[in-house]
Amino acid sequence: MQKNLRALKKIKKIVLVILAILSLVAIGIFIFIQTLKPTYDGEQALPGLKNEVQVYYDTYGIPHIYGQNEKDAFRALGYVHAQDRLWQMELLRRIAPGRLSEVFGKDMITTDKFLLSLGIDDASEKTIATIDKNSEVIALTQAYLDGVNAFIKDGPTPMEYYLTGIDKEPFVLKDVYNTIGYMAFSFAMAHKTDPLLTNIKENLGESYLADLNSDENPALTLIKNFPQQQDSLKVSLSQVALAALEKLPVPMFEGSNSWVIAPEKTKNGKVIFANDPHIGFSQPSVWYEAHVSTPTYEKYGYHLAGVPFPLLGHDRNLAYGLTMFENDDIDFYYEKQHPTDSLKYNYKGEWKSYEIVTKTIKVKDEKDITFTYKKTIHGPVLNGIADQIISRRPISMSWIYTKLENKTLDAFNGIIHADNLNDFKKALEDIHAPGLNIMYGDAVGNVAWFATAKLYEMPKGVNTKLILNGYLGEEELVRYLDFSENPQAINPPWHYVYSANNQPDSINGKIYPGYYLPENRAKRITQLLDAKNDWDKDSASKMINDVTSSVNPTVMKNFINALNESILTDKQKELLRVLEKWDGSANLTSFETTVFHKWEYVLLKNTFLDELGEDRFTQIMATHFLKRLIAPLSANESSIWWDNITTQEKETRTYIVTKSYNEAFVLLEESLGKDYTKWTWNKVHTIEHPHPIGQVEALRSYFNVGPFPVNGTREVINNMAFSYADDGFHKVNSGPSTRRIIDFSDIENSISILPTGQSGNMFSPHYKDQAQMYVNGEFRKMMMNKEEILKNAKSVLKIHPE
Structure with a gap:
C-alpha cells in the first residue's frame, strides 16, 4: 500500500513538473507574442526627427499623423507603415530583382527568371544613377525610408521572418522604384494575349482570329472625351507569363471602377467622388491607409507598401483615384537569328551582336542559379528565360516602362501637393507607365478624367496584338504622343466622368489599342448615372455595391x-x-x-x-x-x-x-x-484572402482571412472576379481593394472600407476587423477633423527625436 502511495506521489510530482514546464512555455509564448504586436500607444524615439510627431490611432487602426513639417511626418509614416506592413514591403521589393526564391525556394526560380528578364531592376538602377538626390521628392522619400529602417533596426521582427528564416535588411531608394515597377508590370495582359493570338492566327488561320473580337470596338460603351476648353478648367510566352505570375505571392492590379459626379447632378450641389480599384485579393490587402497632416500639407491617403506617396487620396480641396487604363505598352518582335552564329541577329539588313545579360538567383536551401539571356535593340529575348518557350525564332519584348526616364515618383509628389485642377493635370505628364485612368474631383465643382501613359503611334496597319516583324525595321514606333493627345474629359456637359477599364473614345480619329475590359460595368455605370440628378453619399454607396449586370x-x-x-x-x-x-442580379440567394x-x-x-x-x-x-x-x-x-x-x-x-x-x-x-x-450563389461563390504563409495548410486558418460567401460576380460594379474551374466553385480572386465615397458637401464624413483590415501583423486587433463589414457592403468614416480624431482616438503614439 505504501509502495503505491509513494508511486502516486512520484507520478504527482512528475505531473506537477510537466505542468510547471508547460505553464512556463505557455507564458513564454504569450510574452513572445506580445513582443510581436505593433505598438499603437506610448512613446517612441526616432532618429532624424526635428520635432515630436503625434500619431492618433482610430477605432480601425488608421494612423492620423500630425507633424510640424513634412519630413518629420513622412519619417513617422515610414515607421508606422513598417510596423503594420513590413512583411508586405519585403515581398514587393523582392519581385523586380528576382529575389523570391530566397524566401520560398526552388519553386520560384521560373518566376524570378521571368521577372528579372523584364528589366525593372536594371531600369531602377539607371534611375537612381541620374536622379537629383537633393530634390524634394527624394528628400521626402528618404525620410519615409529612414522611418522604415528605424523600425527594422529597433522594432520587433514579424512572424513571417521567423517562419521563412530570412533576415531583415534596410530599405534603399531602389526598392521604392522596384515596387513601382511591379505595379507597372502587374497588368501584364500583353504577355497573356499577343503570343496566344499569334499562335491562333498561325495555326488555325485568320478566320478563327476574326471571330475572337480581340480588336477595339467603337460600337461598345465608350469613355467619352471632352478635352479642356478655353473657358474651362509555340511560342508559349503566354504560358510563361501564366506560370510565372500564378506563383507570385502578391496581388496583381486587375481593373477598377471610378466615377466623379459634378454639382449639377448631386443633391447638395457639390462633387461626389467614388473609386474602387480592382486588385487581386491577399492578406494583408494592398492598401495601407494613413492621414498625414502638417501646417503645409494634408492628405488622407492609400499607400502601396514601400511607397511614400499615396496613390489614392483626398483632402478638403480635392480627391483623386485611379483605374487601370489597359493600354497596350508592350510589343513583341520576331528577331532574325544568324544561321551559324547564335550571338548575332539581323536588323535592317545588318548583323548585330546580342547584348548578353547574366543574372544570379539565390535559392533557399539550394545552390545559386546563374542564367543568361540575350537583348536586342527592342529588349530582352524571352526565349532564354523559361523552358516552356520552344520556338526556334527569337522573340524580344519592347516595354515602354524600361525604355523611358522614370518620373513616376515626381508625378505623385506633384499630385499630392497640387492645390487645383491645373497643377494636378500638370503633374500627370510625368507618368509614362503603367497606364492609369486618373480621376479627379474638387471642392469648387471641377470633375475630370485623364488617361495617363506615354502613348505612341505605330505605322498604319500594324496590329500590335500580334508578334511583330523585328528585323525589317518597318514596324517600329513612329512617334511619342504629347500628353495633350491622350484621352481625357474635363467638366463635360453630361456632368460626370467615369472609368471602368473600358475602351476610351477616339481623339484625332484614332482609337488607342489596348486590352480593355468589356462594356458591362461601363454600361451599368452610365445607365445609373444618366437616370438620376440628385445623387448623395448614400445613393453613391449603394451604387458602388451594385451587383446587377446590364449585359x-x-x-x-x-x-x-x-x-x-x-x-x-x-x-x-x-x-x-x-x-x-x-x-442580372448576382445576390447571395440567386x-x-x-x-x-x-x-x-x-x-x-x-x-x-x-x-x-x-x-x-x-x-x-x-x-x-x-x-x-x-x-x-x-x-x-x-x-x-x-x-x-x-x-x-x-x-x-x-x-x-x-x-x-x-x-x-x-x-x-x-x-x-x-x-x-x-x-443559390452563396453555396458556390466565396472569398478568401490568402497570405503567402497560408499556402501551408496547417497555417491557413491562422494567416488567411475567410472564406466568406459573397455577392457580386465578374464584371458587375461590385466586381468579384474568379477563374472558371471544373469543380463548379467560383473562388473569388480579385475585386474592390477599397471602396471610397467622398462627398465634398460633407467632406469630414466621407466613407471607406478595406477588404480585411489595416494591419498585416496577425497579432494586431486590426488584422481582419473590417472583413465582415466589407463582405456586407458596409463602410466606416474617414476622419479628418482633428478635434474629432483626438476625442475618439483609441491610442496615441508619440514619436520624438532620438
Whole structure:
C-alpha cells in the first residue's frame, strides 16, 4: 500500500513538473507574442526627427499623423507603415530583382527568371544613377525610408521572418522604384494575349482570329472625351507569363471602377467622388491607409507598401483615384537569328551582336542559379528565360516602362501637393507607365478624367496584338504622343466622368489599342448615372455595391433563343422560363446566377477546347478579350468556332448551346441537388484572402482571412472576379481593394472600407476587423477633423527625436 502511495506521489510530482514546464512555455509564448504586436500607444524615439510627431490611432487602426513639417511626418509614416506592413514591403521589393526564391525556394526560380528578364531592376538602377538626390521628392522619400529602417533596426521582427528564416535588411531608394515597377508590370495582359493570338492566327488561320473580337470596338460603351476648353478648367510566352505570375505571392492590379459626379447632378450641389480599384485579393490587402497632416500639407491617403506617396487620396480641396487604363505598352518582335552564329541577329539588313545579360538567383536551401539571356535593340529575348518557350525564332519584348526616364515618383509628389485642377493635370505628364485612368474631383465643382501613359503611334496597319516583324525595321514606333493627345474629359456637359477599364473614345480619329475590359460595368455605370440628378453619399454607396449586370441577361436570352427545347426535360424547360425573367442580379440567394455561370463555362469549353487544346484554352480564359467576346459570341449564329473539328458533322450554335445547357444542368444536379431553387450563389461563390504563409495548410486558418460567401460576380460594379474551374466553385480572386465615397458637401464624413483590415501583423486587433463589414457592403468614416480624431482616438503614439 505504501509502495503505491509513494508511486502516486512520484507520478504527482512528475505531473506537477510537466505542468510547471508547460505553464512556463505557455507564458513564454504569450510574452513572445506580445513582443510581436505593433505598438499603437506610448512613446517612441526616432532618429532624424526635428520635432515630436503625434500619431492618433482610430477605432480601425488608421494612423492620423500630425507633424510640424513634412519630413518629420513622412519619417513617422515610414515607421508606422513598417510596423503594420513590413512583411508586405519585403515581398514587393523582392519581385523586380528576382529575389523570391530566397524566401520560398526552388519553386520560384521560373518566376524570378521571368521577372528579372523584364528589366525593372536594371531600369531602377539607371534611375537612381541620374536622379537629383537633393530634390524634394527624394528628400521626402528618404525620410519615409529612414522611418522604415528605424523600425527594422529597433522594432520587433514579424512572424513571417521567423517562419521563412530570412533576415531583415534596410530599405534603399531602389526598392521604392522596384515596387513601382511591379505595379507597372502587374497588368501584364500583353504577355497573356499577343503570343496566344499569334499562335491562333498561325495555326488555325485568320478566320478563327476574326471571330475572337480581340480588336477595339467603337460600337461598345465608350469613355467619352471632352478635352479642356478655353473657358474651362509555340511560342508559349503566354504560358510563361501564366506560370510565372500564378506563383507570385502578391496581388496583381486587375481593373477598377471610378466615377466623379459634378454639382449639377448631386443633391447638395457639390462633387461626389467614388473609386474602387480592382486588385487581386491577399492578406494583408494592398492598401495601407494613413492621414498625414502638417501646417503645409494634408492628405488622407492609400499607400502601396514601400511607397511614400499615396496613390489614392483626398483632402478638403480635392480627391483623386485611379483605374487601370489597359493600354497596350508592350510589343513583341520576331528577331532574325544568324544561321551559324547564335550571338548575332539581323536588323535592317545588318548583323548585330546580342547584348548578353547574366543574372544570379539565390535559392533557399539550394545552390545559386546563374542564367543568361540575350537583348536586342527592342529588349530582352524571352526565349532564354523559361523552358516552356520552344520556338526556334527569337522573340524580344519592347516595354515602354524600361525604355523611358522614370518620373513616376515626381508625378505623385506633384499630385499630392497640387492645390487645383491645373497643377494636378500638370503633374500627370510625368507618368509614362503603367497606364492609369486618373480621376479627379474638387471642392469648387471641377470633375475630370485623364488617361495617363506615354502613348505612341505605330505605322498604319500594324496590329500590335500580334508578334511583330523585328528585323525589317518597318514596324517600329513612329512617334511619342504629347500628353495633350491622350484621352481625357474635363467638366463635360453630361456632368460626370467615369472609368471602368473600358475602351476610351477616339481623339484625332484614332482609337488607342489596348486590352480593355468589356462594356458591362461601363454600361451599368452610365445607365445609373444618366437616370438620376440628385445623387448623395448614400445613393453613391449603394451604387458602388451594385451587383446587377446590364449585359448578362441579354447573353442569357441569346442562349435561350438558340436552344433546341424539343429535347429538354420538363424540369429543364421550367427552369428556362424562370431564367428568361432574370434581371442580372448576382445576390447571395440567386440561383439564376449559378446557372448562368455554369452554362457559360460549359459552353466556352464546348466551343473552344477542340481547336485550342487544354493549354491554349487555359490561356484564353485568362485574357480580357475572352470576357469581351462572350456577349457578341452568344449572338453570332455563324461563328467558325461553333463547329467541333474533332467530329465529322458540322456543329451549329444551337447544337453547342443545347448540349452545354444539358451538361450544365446535370452537373448542377450532381453537385447541388435536384431542386434548382437551392442552387443559390452563396453555396458556390466565396472569398478568401490568402497570405503567402497560408499556402501551408496547417497555417491557413491562422494567416488567411475567410472564406466568406459573397455577392457580386465578374464584371458587375461590385466586381468579384474568379477563374472558371471544373469543380463548379467560383473562388473569388480579385475585386474592390477599397471602396471610397467622398462627398465634398460633407467632406469630414466621407466613407471607406478595406477588404480585411489595416494591419498585416496577425497579432494586431486590426488584422481582419473590417472583413465582415466589407463582405456586407458596409463602410466606416474617414476622419479628418482633428478635434474629432483626438476625442475618439483609441491610442496615441508619440514619436520624438532620438
